[in-house]
Amino acid sequence: MREGLLPPGRATAATQAEYDETHLRRLRLIRALTGARGLSVASAKHVLDAMTEHRTDLHQLLGIAFGIRPPAGVTPDAAEGxxxxxxxxxxxxxxxxxxxxxxxxxxxxxxxxxxxxxxxxxxxxxxxxxxxxxxxxxxxxxxHDLEQLETVTDPMEKAERAVLLTFLLEPALMALRRLAQENESAARHGGGEHTST
Amino acid sequence: MREGLLPPGRATAATQAEYDETHLRRLRLIRALTGARGLSVASAKHVLDAMTEHRTDLHQLLGIAFGIRPPAGVTPDAAEGxxxxxxxxxxxxxxxxxxxxxxxxxxxxxxxxxxxxxxxxxxxxxxxxxxxxxxxxxxxxxxHDLEQLETVTDPMEKAERAVLLTFLLEPALMALRRLAQENESAARHGGGEHTST
Structure with a gap:
């Protein structure tokens, strides 16, 4: 298996066949925690271990994934604590x-x-x-965030998706607010020349 | 009047009396544009001039304040462009x-x-x-963002508030989502021991 925690892009179907799915998921979760949530690799591993330990308690698992309950031993990284x-x-x-x-x-x-x-x-x-x-x-x-997780059955996959959707959607949600603000301003104060082309 | 574009905190009533309200508002807007929106001081002045020019066209004014329509001559700063x-x-x-x-x-x-x-x-x-x-x-x-501006009558004050509420509220809105996520997770998957104290 390739060394490094952050393999570039999606692995091909042929490559995936060589690895155990659990192993791949573990890698993806570490990537989500270090990338989207900004943890150090050491903290991400610690968080992942705590998730694995609590994999049967979904609320606890999601709490750890969301950064609400950092497990003991995890250094408070940026924006955590x-x-x-x-x-x-x-x-x-x-x-x-x-x-x-x-x-x-x-x-x-x-x-x-x-x-x-x-x-x-x-x-x-x-x-x-x-x-x-x-x-x-x-x-x-x-x-709506939590509803989207309902379709995922595996707890660790659910945790991975929770991390990605929580942190990576943030810029899109703020962007949607800006787009909607322009539309709302157009509706309230707009003349024809300033509206959409 | 004190030198520097970013006077610390609120001026006292006694101090305010020495200045023209328009002047103070101009300073506050520059502070909002440089602080909350991350513009350079030069760009902020340019944006402010464009706002002043369009002060009778509220949609145009808010568009400039929101960063939707950067006026010609403004260098695209971080996150603008x-x-x-x-x-x-x-x-x-x-x-x-x-x-x-x-x-x-x-x-x-x-x-x-x-x-x-x-x-x-x-x-x-x-x-x-x-x-x-x-x-x-x-x-x-x-x-709701735009409704909150309805109570403000002066166009330049409206623009200032639009900048501040749009940009400064972002972390609070994302924080509210996180708080609501924990609550929603507790409602869906939570045992008693993990809920609020």
């Missing part, structure tokens, strides 16, 4: 208001509080309540 | 299917095609039709 409980009161209020079941240590809590602080420092009056309509839409997005 | 017409067929198909009115040169088109290519190169069968449910949600998000 979490925060001490109670450190992000605005995220806590939002999660509460939405009735969400979310771990205290989900690192996304911190991003919510940080964004709100930044907006206020720039003179925009914005608090967690202003985020509620976005939270409703995020809930629908997440529902 | 746009693509030649027809270069992104999957984004085109999606925009068409949604019935959106979106300029051929909106740079977000490129992000859509790039993401789909990346996903396929990693072995995930994904095309623009798979993005349609996300596009529906993006449309609602954009509607």
């Amino acid at each position: 979490g925060a001490p409980a109670g450190a992000n009161p605005e995220a806590a209020a939002l999660v509460d208001a939405m009735g969400w079941s979310v771990s205290e240590h989900n690192p996304a809590r911190q991003a919510v509080d940080e964004t709100l602080r930044t907006l206020r420092s720039l003179g925009i009056a914005y608090d967690w309540e202003a985020l509620l309509p976005y939270a409703e839409l995020a809930q629908r997005t997440a529902r | 746009g693509a030649p017409a027809g270069a992104n067929p999957e984004a085109a198909a999606l925009v068409d299917a949604m019935g959106w009115s979106v300029s051929e040169h909106n740079p977000a088109r490129q992000a859509v095609d790039e993401t789909l290519r990346t996903l396929r190169s990693l072995g995930i069968a994904y095309d623009w039709e798979a993005l349609l449910p996300y596009a529906e949600l993006a449309q609602r998000t954009a509607r």
Whole structure:
């Protein structure tokens, strides 16, 4: 088998036949964790081992894949790590208001509080309540995210897809928002000359 | 008046009184364009001049603020620039299917095609039709984005807020998706021990 964790492109059918499917999946997951989620190779292996250990508990498995529950021993890499409980009161209020079941240590809590602080420092009056309509839409997005995983039966393949769809779709989701903003601006304020060709 | 384009924090009421409100808004917009949108100071000034010129045409103004229509003379900075017409067929198909009115040169088109290519190169069968449910949600998000601007009457203040809310909210929107994913995973696969404390 080729050395290196990141084989270029898809392996051909002929090549695939030489390898065990589990082995290939393990490689792909490491590639997803190092590429899409930005972990070091050492951390990715650690995360993968924890996933394998919890392969029968899908919620735990997906939590590890999403970076919500980094297993003990994984160095907090960029954008990972979490925060001490109670450190992000605005995220806590939002999660509460939405009735969400979310771990205290989900690192996304911190991003919510940080964004709100930044907006206020720039003179925009914005608090967690202003985020509620976005939270409703995020809930629908997440529902669709998880629905897409239902067609996958193998737990490790599900975890791989969860990582890829969560992290790699982010730029596309933000791009869709920009496209929709232009359309919405055209509908609200547009003259004919500025609309689509 | 203090030198430097990026005065720290909010000016006090006493200090504000010394300056013209238009001047302060100009400074804040430059800060928004350089900080949140990542433009160089020279490009930000150029964009600002174009905004001022188009201040009576709100759609044009917001297009410039969002980075959809960079005015002539602005060097394409990071993540700006746009693509030649027809270069992104999957984004085109999606925009068409949604019935959106979106300029051929909106740079977000490129992000859509790039993401789909990346996903396929990693072995995930994904095309623009798979993005349609996300596009529906993006449309609602954009509607809410634009609604929030309705309360602002001054066009330049509206443009400033458009820049800040578009770019600075991105990490919070992605964080809300992660929080909602954990909640959705808990609802679908979760045992009691993994849910919120």
